[in-house]
Amino acid sequence: MTVKPSIPKGTRDFTPVEMMRRNYIFQTIRTVFEKHAYLPIETPAMENLSTLMGKYGEEGDRLLFKVLNSGDFTHGVDMNEDSPTRLATKICEKGLRYDLTVPFARFVVQHQNEITLPFKRYQMQPVWRADRPQKGRYREFYQCDADVIGTTSLLNEAELMQITSEIFQKFGIDVVIKINNRKILSGIADVLCASDKITDICTAIDKLDKIGKENVCQELMERGLSCEAIDKLQPFFDFSGSNTEKLAKLETIFAESEIGLKGVEEIRKMLEYAEMLAIPTEIELDITLARGLNYYTGAIFEVKARNVSIGSISGGGRYDNLTGIFGLKNVSGVGISYGAERIYDVLNELGLFPKSLECPVKAIFINFGEKEEQYALAALQQLRAEDITAEIYPDKAKIGKQMTFANNKGIPFVIMAGEDEMKENAFTLKNMETGEQQKLNLAKLIEELQ
């Protein structure tokens, strides 16, 4: 029986052109990470479910891909268990990595005696989520994370902004780095005398862009915030000015909120460091930024590309107690994550992929038959010795077929060497774009292709 080939929904194959582009993205990010002394680690695709469960909320647990135990997975299990969720944890001990942060926390705790803190690591690996697939959202996608753990210095925050700036500069993508601080959000809740409602407030504020002021107030009222508190929230809705102006305003508003003032101080210090590092990218304090609230305890980052209607292409923040869940207390970390697929889409939309990525093969020798093949192979060896990526058509097919092959692959140069050329110890080089042809000796041929 013939199986009609397909792949699971939400997953993708990558063709050579896509791979060349993706590798360009990974390589660019890797280079910047490494220049800033971040070191690579990798963790297994499968983690114990006990490591993953309960770390991403109820929704996250549902979205984990679970791996069936090997062998007789039914052994000693009541297969008539009513709840599929409970049954799943009995027949599956392992799950696929959902992000890179929890595995990193697990790594740090497990290897605490092998690593020296502060530990700056980067990690670029796929993650898997059983989300409903839709445009731009996949069930398998890559994350590129840089985190530093074991230091509370805000220099780290600044360095991550510098890395971000450098990465997007290399890509030629014009971005703005939006920053906030969880402590500022806590300060706002303080001012509203609604510290217990901070999650509701942040969730609502976060939607300001999308649903507008009226709806945010409506939502907060439904969530039990008093009219008085909502009134006090008004000034935060139209919070304009330079970062310095915003910080001055906040300082006044937070006169009575210790945590709010701490937030102002942290942002100020981060910006001071950013200035010392001469980060050229615009950094904008955005007090509505509330991503990853349950996670972050200090700085919050989000990167937006200008000129494209794609959401954030990067985000991160500081978490004071990430390794606590694995038993290692009081280790603070700060990190940022770059989404490869979002960056791909932006580069694609803006036409920013370097043209050199289109076809890595510089030239192909046409195969005219046994004698000519031998002549071509000797030359091909010389080209490769000079690090020129070249190939020879492996069969003596019709010339038209071989030319079509070169054309389809987008190979810029075709080299022909038949009887005539062999007599003259020469090669005919055809530029596939211009159609121009020239007869050259080997030295000149190499020169042309270098």
Next chain:
Amino acid sequence: MTVKPSIPKGTRDFTPVEMMRRNYIFQTIRTVFEKHAYLPIETPAMENLSTLMGKYGEEGDRLLFKVLNSGDFTHGVDMNEDSPTRLATKICEKGLRYDLTVPFARFVVQHQNEITLPFKRYQMQPVWRADRPQKGRYREFYQCDADVIGTTSLLNEAELMQITSEIFQKFGIDVVIKINNRKILSGIADVLCASDKITDICTAIDKLDKIGKENVCQELMERGLSCEAIDKLQPFFDFSGSNTEKLAKLETIFAESEIGLKGVEEIRKMLEYAEMLAIPTEIELDITLARGLNYYTGAIFEVKARNVSIGSISGGGRYDNLTGIFGLKNVSGVGISYGAERIYDVLNELGLFPKSLECPVKAIFINFGEKEEQYALAALQQLRAEDITAEIYPDKAKIGKQMTFANNKGIPFVIMAGEDEMKENAFTLKNMETGEQQKLNLAKLIEELQ
């Protein structure tokens, strides 16, 4: 509750040092693949189980990691099904990639309208097998495969040998490339008048190295081979001489076996091409080589490292009808696979990893406090602008602690700039290996670190 962190058995975390070494392996292989015009592709970690099942034998099916269906996986399934194997296929639609060859075949068939044959692709991704973990055998490991499909030219076989030669030359590993051909094995079965017993004969011959001649004969007798046939097998046991001599001998023995003679002709042509390409690595015809018998239809490769007692570090061959299982007939391919973990072990055992991989960070600035930090940051920016990988200790910790940090990480240079240095616009550079110190201006500092 605190979860004691661990990872599933047979899987591994990779620390920075291991990652640097692994990346060196991947990068070296990738460079050689690309120079020979092999193009990268990637396929998803999860494939439909229907793609994977039945492709690796019964044992293989058992070793596939199966991924539980999302949501209510019990819906419409008789959970009291007696056979766990059958039940597994009802509650799991997906499985983890077991190798790169079957996904590649699936890729070629699925994307046949997008790719131009002959198609040279490489793929370097992890695969997963629920094997019993043991020394050197993991449940998650990387394969690095190069295959060309859609051409029967033996030039491809020669090119794969050339690639192999170049890769191991770059690693500094002395190897021998062993070759055989499935048609030679068929010829041997012909000569023995036991074509129906070819699998038994090959399985037994393959063990010659391990169990010796006597035991091989014993095994073949048990498998129903006649005494006469076993007698005829004797000459193949002590098959010595140069490749040319071996081929001449085989030609005589195969006088009556058409397929045997075809095998001889193919090997001869491969060696002719190898000579044209001036492959410097020893290539040895080994007629006992019978790996992947159910797969390969032509050439068979195996690479062994000299001076280490590790099995084959690479292997491959030609398969005439790989895509047939997915409905695309008559597409011949030939490929080779390099095992990253085996290569790692060999490089490690022979001490061949470049020393430069040990610590990518060239220098670290000691952090003496606010003013000095600012002075150091300005210099750090200059170093990084010159592509020197450097960092600054992010906190003003005790000097001893900072020096220990540099030492533990193996950073070769420490830069100190306190009040004195600041006055002189200088930096003290300490070589951590020799202990030597010198005071330098910024330009000299950059020069020393470049």
